[in-house]
Amino acid sequence: MAKLSPLLKQATPVLAERGEGVYLYDTDGRRHLDFTAGIGVTGTGHCHPRVVEAAQRQVGTLIHGQYTTVMHEPLLRLTEALGDVLPSGLDSLFFLNSGSEAVEASIRLARHATGRQNIVVFHGSFHGRTMGAAALTTAGTKFRAGIGPLMPGAAIAPFPQAYRYGWDEGEATRFALRELDYLLVTASPASDTAAFIVEPVLGEGGYIPAPPGFLEGLRERADRHGILLIMDEVQTGFGRTGRFWGHEHSAALPDVLITAKGLASGFPLSAIAAPTALMEKARPGSQGGTYGGNAVSCAAALATLQVIQDEDLVGNAARQGARLNDGLQKVAADHPAIGDVRGLGLMQAAEFTAPGGEPDADAAARAHKAATERGLLLLTCGAYGNVVRMIPPLIVTESQIDDALGLWADAVADAVG
Numbered sequence: 001m002a003k004l005s006p007l008l009k010q011a012t013p014v015l016a017e018r019g020e021g022v023y024l025y026d027t028d029g030r031r032h033l034d035f036t037a038g039i040g041v042t043g044t045g046h047c048h049p050r051v052v053e054a055a056q057r058q059v060g061t062l063i064h065g066q067y068t069t070v071m072h073e074p075l076l077r078l079t080e081a082l083g084d085v086l087p088s089g090l091d092s093l094f095f096l097n098s099g100s101e102a103v104e105a106s107i108r109l110a111r112h113a114t115g116r117q118n119i120v121v122f123h124g125s126f127h128g129r130t131m132g133a134a135a136l137t138t139a140g141t142k143f144r145a146g147i148g149p150l151m152p153g154a155a156i157a158p159f160p161q162a163y164r165y166g167w168d169e170g171e172a173t174r175f176a177l178r179e180l181d182y183l184l185v186t187a188s189p190a191s192d193t194a195a196f197i198v199e200p201v202l203g204e205g206g207y208i209p210a211p212p213g214f215l216e217g218l219r220e221r222a223d224r225h226g227i228l229l230i231m232d233e234v235q236t237g238f239g240r241t242g243r244f245w246g247h248e249h250s251a252a253l254p255d256v257l258i259t260a261k262g263l264a265s266g267f268p269l270s271a272i273a274a275p276t277a278l279m280e281k282a283r284p285g286s287q288g289g290t291y292g293g294n295a296v297s298c299a300a301a302l303a304t305l306q307v308i309q310d311e312d313l314v315g316n317a318a319r320q321g322a323r324l325n326d327g328l329q330k331v332a333a334d335h336p337a338i339g340d341v342r343g344l345g346l347m348q349a350a351e352f353t354a355p356g357g358e359p360d361a362d363a364a365a366r367a368h369k370a371a372t373e374r375g376l377l378l379l380t381c382g383a384y385g386n387v388v389r390m391i392p393p394l395i396v397t398e399s400q401i402d403d404a405l406g407l408w409a410d411a412v413a414d415a416v417g
Contacts, residue, residue, distance in 0.1 A: 011036070011379055012372045019046025022393050022400050024377065033404055034377045035392045040203075040235045040347070043262035044307045045393040051265045054303035058296045067095070067293040074298035081305050082273070085244050087253050092279040095271045095293035099234035099260035100128025102270040103197070105287065106256050107132055109274065110195035110228045113281035117152070118188040120180070120196045120227075122159040124205025124383065127197065127232055136197060139204035140383050155188035159202060160214050163340040163351065169211045177217040190225035195256075197230040200246030200344075206382035207342060207349035207389050209241075212250035219252040228255040228278075234270070235347070238262035239308055239394050242318030242345030249344060262394075264301035269294065313394035320396050321345035327405035328390075334409075337363050337416040346396065349389040351382065352416075359384035366415035367408075376407040 017027045022045055024034045037043065044051055058074060065072035079093050096102050107119055119136060121127070126139040135150035137143045144150060157180045160172035167175070184190045196218050202208040222229040231254035236246025240262060243249055255278060260270035268291070308314060325341065325348055332338035332350060337360065339353035352363040364386045371378050371388075381387045390404070 011368075012377055014372075014377065021045040021048075022396050030375070032375050032377050033400065033407070035390045035404055036377050036379050037391045037393045038266060039261070039379065040240060040391045041261045042266050043238055043240065043313065043394045044265045044304055045395040046266075048265060048303075048307055048395075050307050051300050051303045054299045055267065055296050058299035062295045064291070065295050066290060068288050072295050072298075074295045074302060075293045078298045078302045078305075081302055082271075085305070086273050087245065087247075087257060089275050090254070090257055090273040092276040093271050093273050094279070094287050095269065095298075096289055097268045097291050097294075098128070098270055099232075099258065100130040100133040101289070101292075102234070102258045102260055102272050103127045103133045103136065103232065104130060106197070106230050106258055106272045107136070107195070108286055109256065109272065109279065109282050110230065112283050112286065113278055114194040114226070114228060116192050116194035118155055118193045119153055120155045120157055120183065120188055120193060122157050122176075122198055124159050124161065124202045124208065125197075125199060125232075126202070126204035127199075137204075139202070139206075139381075143204075155183055155193075157183050159198075159205070159208065160211055161202075161206070161208050162211075163208075163342070170213070173211045173213045173217070176214055177221075180218075180221065184221075184225065190227065193225065193227050195228040195230050196222060197232055199232045199234075200236045200249065201241060201347055203235045204381050206351065206387045207347060209249070209342065209344045212252075215247060215250040215252035222255070230254060230256040230258065232258045234258055234260040236344075238304070239314035239317050240345055240347050240391075242314065242321050244314050246344065263304065264297045265304045267294070267297040267300040269297035269301055308394070311395065316396075317345040317394045320392075320398065320401050321348065323398060323401050324348050324390060324392075324405070327401065328408070331405070331409045331412055335412050335416055338412070343390075346392055346394060347389075349381070349387050352386045352388070359386040361385040363416050364388050367412050370411035370414045371408060374407045374411055376404055376411065 121136045127133045127136040135154045158176045160176040162172040237259045257273045328341045340351040352360040354360045
């Protein structure tokens with residue numbers, strides 16, 4: 001009898017039977033408060049009625065209209081609708097299936113458009129597991145070990161991780177930008193550098209927001225050296241951080257934007273957006289794919305966008321994110337084992353540290369397990385696995401935030417005393 005790969009380890013023991021809103025129900029009928037949202041995917045909640053209806057209607061008319069063979073209305077309508085929320089000037093879109101694919105497409109575009117090879121990434125980055133994306137991923141060695149040689153041309157610069165360095169945000173930002181300047185005159189000459197690619201909030205790297213000054217510093221250097229700035233908004237996009245796009249917490253605008261995860265409420269869909277003049281520099285045949293821009297996924301994405309707008313889910317993410325952060329700070333104040341609480345919007349995390357300041361992955365694992373046992377589903381992240389992250393759907397209510405905080409407080413008390 002065939003089995004799933006033994007490498008597919010589940011973060012929780014839950015066998016999900018159905019989902020509804022912020023909750024998952026297992027095969028025993030137990031309800032779980034889902035603060036994972038499928039790793040930030042189900043922004044409109046599980047099985048939002050309008051998304052379900054849009055997908056069901058589309059399944060009955062056209063499931064697969066391969067977009068380099070024929071065109072279909074859901075793709076055209078979605079493209080037009082995204083034009084209303086994309087940053088100014090990013091008026092050309094290419095659709096794919098996953099975040100990793102979109103990252104690879106953005107790198108291909110950057111190299112074609114600039115005629116340069118090198119890509120600068122930042123410590124703690126996660127851009128995917130495919131071979132090119134893995135070369136750009138530094139959130140942990142597990143994503144890149146044992147598969148070399150990786151794609152050449154990736155250069156790594158520091159990310160302003162203030163807590164890790166023991167500095168304030170301003171000092172960390174100045175250090176990271178100074179080291180980037182040093183990189184450009186030592187390891188990756190500006191004249192050979194095609195792009196900077198950055199997450200507005202490190203995801204797998206520990207839920208660390210990029211200070212606005214850091215993103216603005218990247219924009220200034222990109223302009224000065226003719227380098228493209230790629231914003232990886234796979235996890236931060238579609239309202240997750242309390243702004244529609246995570247980079248909107250700064251004044252920096254991207255040349256290329258990558259989106260996926262929350263784009264279609266669980267249906268596989270990703271995209272890159274760029275100015276038409278830039279997109280036209282991609283070489284013929286470099287963009288395509290069998291399933292990209294699937295009709296059902298596009299219909300679900302269009303409904304997702306309408307729900308986000310009609311239900312003010314971006315505003316709700318900002319309000320409930322502030323409430324969640326405040327509650328997490330209060331729990332941390334009672335437990336020195338939590339060294340830092342941070343995040344933007346509904347992308348929040350608590351970092352566990354030992355008395356000497358070292359990462360404490362065991363304490364994080366105990367707190368994560370204790371929360372799961374109480375019916376609160378969470379995930380860990382960070383290079384050392386010592387960060388517990390909370391990613392509830394954007395529809396989460398005040399009472400659900402408070403319920404989660406109560407369960408979290410009990411879990412932490414059980415885990416660290």
